Amino acid sequence: MRSLIVVENTGVVAPAGQFARRTLFKGSTAAAAAVLLSTATAHADGAVFRHGVASGDPLPGAVILWTRVSVAADATPGSGLGAPTTVRWEIATDDSFASIAATGTVTAGPDTDHTVKIDATGLSAGTDYCYRFTALGETSPVGRTRTAAAPDSAVERLRLGLVSCANWEAGWFGAYRHLAARSDLDAIVHLGDYLYEYGRGEYVGRNGAVRAHDPAHDIVTLADYRIRHGQYKTDPDLMALHAALPFICTWDDHESADNSWRDGAENHDPATEGPWADRRAASAKAYLEWMPVRETRTDGAVQIYRRLRFGTLAELSMLDLRSYRDEEVGPGASWRHADDPARTITGRAQMDWLTAGLVSSPVQWKLVGNPVMIAPLVFPPLESATTQAITAALGIPQGGITVNGDQWDGYTADRRAVFGTIAEHRIGDVVFLTGDIHTSWAADLPLDAANYPGGPTVGAEFVVPSVTSASVGDVLKAPPRTASVAAEEAIKSANHHLRYVELDSHGFGVLEVNPHQTQMDWFYAFDVTDPATGIRHGASFAVRSGGRLEPRAVPRS
Template identity: 35%
Template sequence: MLSRRLFIAAAPLALATPGILRAQSVFRTFPFALGIASGDPSPDGFVIWTRLAPDPFEAHGGMPMSAMPVDWEVASDDRFANIVAKGQTFARPETAHSVHVEVTGLQPQRSYWYRFTAGGERSFTGRARTLPLAQAAVDRLKFGVAGCQNFEDGYYGAYNHLAREDLDFVFHYGDYIYEYRGSPTRANYFGGGLQVPVRQHLGQELYDIGDYRLRYAQTKADTDLQRAHAMHSFFHTFDDHEVENNWVSDINENADVPADVFALRRAAALQAWYEHMPIRRANMPRFGTGIFHRTARFGNLAELQLLDTRSYRSDQACDDGFKPLCEGVGEKTAQVLGAEQEEWLARNLKRNSARWNCLAQQIMMMSLDRRRAANEDTRIANMDSWAAYEVPRQRMLARMAGLGNVVVLTGDEHQNFVGDLVHQDKVVGTEIVATSISSGGDGSDLRYGSEQMMKNNPELRFLNDQRGYVVCEVTPDAWLAHFQVVDKVSVRQNSIKRRATAEIAHGTPGARMTGLPA
C-alpha cells in the first residue's frame, strides 16, 4: 500500500503545496479514521493524539510495518492564521502507529486548535484548552464526567450532546471499551432473557494485543465519540473492562488463571489503552504496570486526584458479585489503592491547598445496602466496590473529616447516584456517581427496586437509571452537579434533558437536590 519510494516521492510535493494534499495522498483511504484527541491538559500545554489507520478493522489498521512521519500544528485560532507550536513525530508500528505529542510553551487557561498531517493527508481540527496556573485565583470551573460506553448496548448520542457543552475538560472514569465477544444475541443483564445488541462487537473476547486494538478501533470509529474528543480535552483513567470484568491486580475475574499468565493479557490490554488515549509518556504502561494516578489542579479553585482503583487492589471479598456481607469485608490488610498510592493521596488531602478537593475514581465509595425487595432480610453489598474493603474505606473517610470540601466522582454503576459519605455518624464528603454513556441500554427513570434502595439507605439523595453524563459547575462557594440524561441509546439520534442537580455548599458536606419532580 505504501512504499518508501512512493512516500519519498510524494512528501515534498504534498508539503510544498497544501492545496493538493488530498490529491497527492499516499493512502488509499483517510488515515485519520479514528479521529484525533487531546488530553491531560496543564497550564502550559496538553497531549495531542491520533492513530494512523486507513483501514481500521484490518490487521495493523492497514498500515505497513514501518515508521511514518506525522506533522502537527497548534494555533491560537481555528483558522490556523497564528501557529504557535509545530513539529514532526513518528507513528510507529510498535504502538499501532499512534502518536502522543506533549505540547508545551502555551498560555494558561485559553483555547487552542490543533491538527495533524501525514502522507499528504490532513486531519480535521481539534480544540484543546490549557488549565490556569496552579496558584491563579479562579472563580469558575465547568467540566464533564462520562464513561461506561458498551458499544453493543447502544449508540453514543450522549457524546454528541457533550461535544456541544461549554467545558474546561472532561473526566472519563473508564470502561472505554468492553472486552466481551461479539454476538447477535445474548442473555439480558438482569433477567437472563434474550437480548439483541443494538450493534455488534467485532471479533472474539479480547486476549491479545490484536484483539484489544481492533476493539478500540471499532469504538473510536464512532463519530459522536470523535466529536466529543475533538471539542474537549479529556483526563482518562481506566476501570475493569479495558482488561477484563472485575479484574484487580494480578487476579482475573474468576481467579482461575495463573497470575503470570493473566499478566500477559493485562499488559496487552493496557498497552492498547495507552495507544488509543491522549496520555502522557510518564503514564505509559511498561510490561502491564505503571503509575497511572496523577493530580490535575485548576488554579486555587479545585484539585483533582485521578485514582487507579484496579492495579493495586486486593481480591474482592465474598467471591465477588452482589453478596451478603462476609468476614472478608473487614480484612485489616485489604487494599483498594495500594500503600504507595494511598499515602500519596493522604499527603495531597492533608495539604488541602485548593478550595475544593475532588477524588476522580471508578468504584462506589458509599457502602450501600443493595436489597431491592422489602422481603429480603439480609443486607447485600457490591463486592467490587469500596463497600467490600471496609478498613481502607474507613481510612479514606477519616482523611476527609474536617476538610468540608471533598467531592468524590465515581462511575461503574450504570446509574446516577448522589449520596453522603459518612464517618462516625458525621457527613465528611459527597459522592456523585455518573451514569453510563450506553452501558445498560435505554434504561428508565428508576430501575426495579429503586424505591426500596432509597428506603434502605438514608445517605442516598438521588437515584436514576437513564444514560448520559454529568456536568459539574464549581465556584468558590458551591459545587453543582447537573445530571444530563438522554431518552434513548437504542437509536442514533436522541434528545437530552437535565434530570436533576446536586448542590454542595463549601464547608458543609452533603448534597441538596433540586430539579426533582414534585
C-alpha cells in the first residue's frame, strides 16, 4: 500500500529560526515569537505562576488551558500546603486581550496540587488564541495556542513537532528550545516519558548526571510524583515550548515506573514500595493534574486514548499502551508466548476503538501516536509457512527472535490484528508516530517481514529520538557515528523494511502532512550537556499518498 521515500539525508546545520514559518497570528513577525519566549521565561520567575502556562488537545471549538498557582512560599508541589484560591482565566484572539473569546474563574486548591486545568469551549475552529491567568494580584505569562480546523475543512498542511523521552538528569532540553523558536508548527506531539521516575544518579547519560532530580529517591507516592512534575515544569526551554504551542500527549512507562504493565512494573518492588495499584494511581493523578491532557472516565477509570482531527487532511489517534497490557515476555519466559493470541498490549476495548477508527476514518491520513515501536525488529525474520516446526520446537515466535518484548514484538497477535484490519479494508495512508527507544527509525510496515519488499505493506512508521535519555551510542560510550554505524547496518541487513536507523543522536522530529505526502525530518542536538546547544538536520523520509518505495529529493518549503 504505502511505502517510504528517501527524501534527503544531509548534515546541514539548521540554526534556530531559519525555517519556513506559519505565523502564529495574522500580521505577526518572527520578532513577536522571540518576545513570547523571553516573556514566558521572565514572567515564570514571578511568585505565583512560577511553573508557567500550557495548552493542549486542540479541538475545532475547544482547547485545554493549564497553569499552577503558588499560593505561598511553602505551598510547593506535593506539599499539600496552601489555602484554596480563586483563579481567573481568559482566552482572546489578540495579545492585548481586547477581544475576549471566553473567560471564567476556578478554584485551585491542595486537592489538585493547586493546578488549574480548563477545557475552554465555544471557540472558533482553526484560530490562533492568546490566554492568561490571574490570581493573588499577579498575571501569568501569556500563552499562545491554536484550535484544530473544522472537520469538513480542506487543510492544506499540518506540521507537528514530535518529541519523546526527556530525562532531566541526562541533559538540557535544547530540543524544546529549538522547537519553541520555530513558528511554523501547529502543535507538539509528546509520545511519552515526559519525565523519569528514578532517584538521583540511577539513570543518567554518557557524562553522568548533568543536573539532579528532586526528590532524591525513586518517586512512589502522590507527593513524590507531584514534586517531580513540578521540577520538570521549571525547565525554561520546556516552559517556553508549552507557552508557544498546544501539546498532544500520551504517557509511556516512566511517567509511572520502568516497563510498567497492567499489574506491575520492572522498577517496582511491592515489598518495599507498596502495592502497584497505589503507585499507579498516584502517578496517574499527578500526571492528569500537571499535564494539559483531556481525559475521560468510564466507570471511574481514566481513559486517555483519544482521537483528534484536523479537517479532512488527518486524524491523530493517541494510544495508551501501558494501562491495559499484559506483562512483557522476557528472560525466564519462553519467547513462544509473544505469539499467544490471549496476550494484549492495547486491551480489547482500545483495540476495538483503534481498528474501528481506522476503518471508519473520514480523513486522508490516519496518524497513530504510538508509545512503543510497532515495526518488527527481529533476528532473523522467519517466514511462518516454512518455520512452524522450528517455532514449535524452539519456542521462537513465527516472526523471529524478539529483540525487545516491551514493544509490539512482544504482542504479535495485537499487531496482526491491526495490520490485518488495514490490509482487509484496504486502508491507505496510515502512519505510526513513535518514541520510547531513544533512537531514530523509519520503517515500512510489512504484513510479512520475511517477504519484504516483495510482499504488501500496510503503512509506515517514524520513530523520533530521545530529547536527552541515553541512546545506544551513549551506552557504548564510543565517539558518535563510529561503533553504532556498524550496528545500524547489521539491523537493516536483517530487517529490510527498516529504511533508516540512527542510534546515536538526541533531538526531535518535525512531521509535515499534506495531501501528497507525509514527511518526517529529524533534527539532532550537538551536545545535550550544553544548555545552549545548536542543532543539525539529520535526515528526511516521506511516504507519498499512493506511491511506491523510491528515492526522491523533495526540497522543504
